[in-house]
Amino acid sequence: MKYSWCLLTALLAIAGVGKTQQENKTSAPVFRYTNPITRDTAISMRDHFIIKVDNKWYCVGTSNPVWEGLNPGVRLLVSDDLVHWQQHSFLIDATKLPADCPYNGRFWAPEIHFIQHKYWMTVNSGKVTAADPKGMQTHNVWLFTSDKVTGPYTLVNGPLTPQYNNDATLFEDEDGQTYFYCSGNGLFQAKIDLPSGKLTTPIQKFLDKKQPGWPEWMQGGIEGPFVIKKEGNYFMFFSTWTRGYEVGLLTSTSPLGPWKLVSQEPIFGTRKKGYRPELAIGGGYDYLQFQDTEDPYAETGHNALFTGPDGQLWSSCHYLMYEKRPYPYSQTLEAWEKTPQMGIEPVHYKNGRFYITGPTWTEQTIALP
Structure with a gap:
């Protein structure tokens, strides 16, 4: 009798009898998140770059103050659950740099890449x-390396280019060749030897923000390249801030181009006519032509990809709340809402190209494997 009852109980459990429909639905593991992820002025940053190492996520970015005042350096955040x-x-730590340090300025948009069994950090300063007083006349890219994602990092080389450049990123191809990309009134590219920190091909500006025949929404400014490879093709995500902050997508059959737009419209981002309209006008774009996004x-600025909780590609950006946002949001911003915070979204690949969900602002649920 005892055996029969145990067998019956097991069969009922397999069939789901005795559980509500909701319990059955929620039995699979899920990841829940609501953007902005961070809501803390103490760790506010722009240009979030996230890297997963073992079971933790680490993040660097541009710390406040961004435009004026003493920038504190390269801040590292950590999370167990994203x-x-x-x-x-x-x-x-900018306070510990010597007075004659050549990279003690803004510390914009740092990134950390794991290549050739080491961590490589690009810093723009x-x-x-x-x-x-902001170090902009000598603003350029500096390369550091470490055996651990948490450092300590030592300087390899810098400045890496002979002119103003910013928003540097690295990419390692399947054949072990490494590539360097950056911005600076356009997008630039070159091959790089990481151990020496030397560019092995001349730095080439391959896309101007006012490239003839290219869309007007790029003309205010383009920046923040990030490159990955999928199904034999190379994809470059980049940001534009002509009419807000949006992400465009380029593709090529070679890591050094030629590059072409995947979509004539941005694949992600926010745009608001009432937010810095002078940027759209200055970029030659009639800011009355476009419709505000509903977010x-x-x-939703910058852009970089990382491995998310489901093992798939996700995107990170800084999210800054809009004070003229529609109901039901208050027109009075809280302290954290006046500063840039972290936002994350899933990235999808379909029909030979990438898509980014969002930007979202309500609770999202992602099924986990």
Whole structure:
């Protein structure tokens, strides 16, 4: 009798008898998130770059103050679940740099890539002087390396290019060749030897923000390249801030181009006519032509890809709330809403190209394997 009852119980459990329909639906593991992910002025950053190492996610970005004042350096955040974040350390602490340090300026858009069994960090900065208090006249790219994602990092080389450049990124191809991409009133590319930090081909500007025949929504500015390879093709995600902050997508059969647009419209982002309309006008774009996106954001800026909780590609950007957002949001911004915060979204690949969900602002649920 005992055996029969145990067998019956097991069969009922397999059939789902005794559980509600909701319980059956929620038995599979899920990942829940609501953007912006971070809501803390203490760890506010722009240009979030996330890298997963073992069972943790790490994030670097552009710390406040961004435009004026002393930038604190390269801040590293850490999370066990991609939702709850805290500060780990400063990979570069500006207060500890010597007075003659040539890269003590803005520390914009750092990235960390794991290539050839080491971590490589690109940092964009220049030297602060009395005549140049933000270090913009010497702003360029610096390459650091470490055996651990958390550092310590040592300088390999810099500046990497002979002119103003920013938003550097790295890409390793399947044959072990490595490539360097960056922005600076357009997009640039070259091959790089990481151990020496030397570019092995001349730095080439391959796309201008006002490239003849290209869409007007690029003309305000293009930046933040990020390259991956899929099914033999190379894809470059980049950002434009002509009419808000949007992400475009290029593709090529070679890591050095020629590059072409995958879509004549951005694949992701926010745009608001009332947010810095002078940028659209200055870019030659009639800001009355486009419709505002429905999200409550003024910016969904920069763009970089990382491995998410489901093992698939996700995108990270900084999300900045829009003070003129529609009901039901308050027109009065809380303290954290006045600063850029982390936003993440799934990335999908279909029919030979990538798509990015969002930007979202309500709770999202993603099934986990």
